[in-house]
Amino acid sequence: MVSKPLKKCDIFSGEWVPNPEAPYYTNATCWEIHEHQNCMKYGRPDSEFMKWRWKPNECELPIFNPFHFLEIMRGKSMAFVGDSIGRNHMQSMICLLSRAEWPVDVSYTDDFSFKRWLYSNYNFTMATFWSPYLVRAEQVDSKGDLINIYLDEFDEKWTAQIKEFDYVIINGGQWFLRPIVFYEKQKIVGCQYCSWENVTHLTWHSGYGKAFRTAYKAIVNFGNSKVVTILRTYAPSHFENGVWDKGGNCIRTKPFKSNETRLEGYNLELHTIQLEEFKRAEKKATKRGLKFMLLDTTQAMLLRPDGHPNNYGHWPQENMTLPNDCVHWCLPGPIDTMADFLLETLKREGFTSFPKKDFI
Incomplete structure (x- = not known):
């Protein structure tokens, strides 16, 4: 029996509730877990962080069904474009889909930042592009x-190949908080954290929106005529007791309740700019018959300070202090819920099919 789209509630507003049936794979059953996110391998002592699911306030969000997803994707292709959280997301998908089928590596390069995987039985290709x-x-x-970032120039490492894909999931955030020189029309227009003489000081705010604007323009201009653009919104980090390179850590072992924290500061600003640019691009794309979809996962991920590797992404190093990782997500872990959001959003947007078998 095929699950139908749920009552049209806001699936992105809710709470994390216990799920004793999780996780649906382990670091022993999935080989596509990046070493730095393989928290159980490197000795994380608790396991409760893997045993939660997202419960929207006014409805239920079904657990990801790999067979249903692959049927919807039969004969299609999906690209993850953005930073390492996008790669983290795709690796989560590979682990979740392994219950239905393992993919074949059909990459054009050995660079793990530009990988392609083929699900032969479904003729479905999934790829990641580091940008x-x-x-x-x-x-x-x-x-x-x-x-140096060129706000009005396409990153051809992915834009030159985007026509091959039916679905493009884009994300970005953390890297814009670093020292940056901004260019437009091949000229420096400002700089963040560089203190150069005679160069305007600019913050990431302006550049962040323009970068998304250029990315959307690339998809609309170079994507195929039926491409579906999906924004997966910013996933906040959870450093406490210091910043990332000054001893900051993330040692909590359970989720926040929604009334225990809130989106604020640069997390709120990043999220707001993303939504503004998404709405602007969606309006233009709709006139051309193109579909845009939103995975507004920011609030859900904000509530998961317990889901990061912290210092369990490597073995303890003698005579070496490595920064704790409170940006990426353990696998298995909270990022697996992004698959729940993705499949339900696809169904709500009318992308349905009939799987050959149910998943329980």
Whole structure:
């Protein structure tokens, strides 16, 4: 029996509730877990962070059904474009889909930042494109401490291939908080955290919106005539007791309730700009018959300070202090719920099919 789209409630507003049936894979059953997100391998002592599901306030959100998803995607292709959280998301998808089928690596390169996977039985291709700024960018120095980003220029590492894909999921956020030199029309228009003489100081706010604007323009201009653009909104980090390179950590072991924290500061600003640019692009794309979809997962992920690797993404290093990771997500972990959101949103948008078998 095929599940139908749910009552049209806001699936992105809700709470995390216990789910004793989770997780649906382990680090022993899924080989596509990045080492730095393999928290159980590296000795994380608690496991409760894997045993929660998202409960919308006015309805239920079904657990991801890999067979149903693959049937919807039969003969299709999906690209994840953005930063390492996008790659984290795709690796979660591979683990969840492994209950139905393992993919074949059909990548054009050995670079794990540009991987392609084929689900042969469904003729479905899934790919990841590393593009943390979504536009053309280059390092200014060998250390990578300062980055030039060209706000009005496409990042051809992904835009040149985007016509091959039916669904494009884009994301971005954390990298815009670093030292950046902003360019438009091949000229410097400002700089963030660089203190150069005779160069205007700009914050990430203006550049962030323009980068998304350029990315959407690339998809609309170069994507195929039926491409579906999906924005997966910003996933907040959870550093406490210091910033990322000054001893900050994330040692909580359970989710927040929605009344225990709120979206504020740069997290709120990033999210707001994303939604503004999404709505602007969606309006233009609709006139051309193109579909835009929103995965507004920010609030759900804000409530999961317990889901990060912290210091369980590597073995303890003698004579070496490595920053704790409170940005990426353990696998299995909270990021698996993004698949629940994705499948339900696809169904609500009318992308349905009939799986050959149910998943329980």
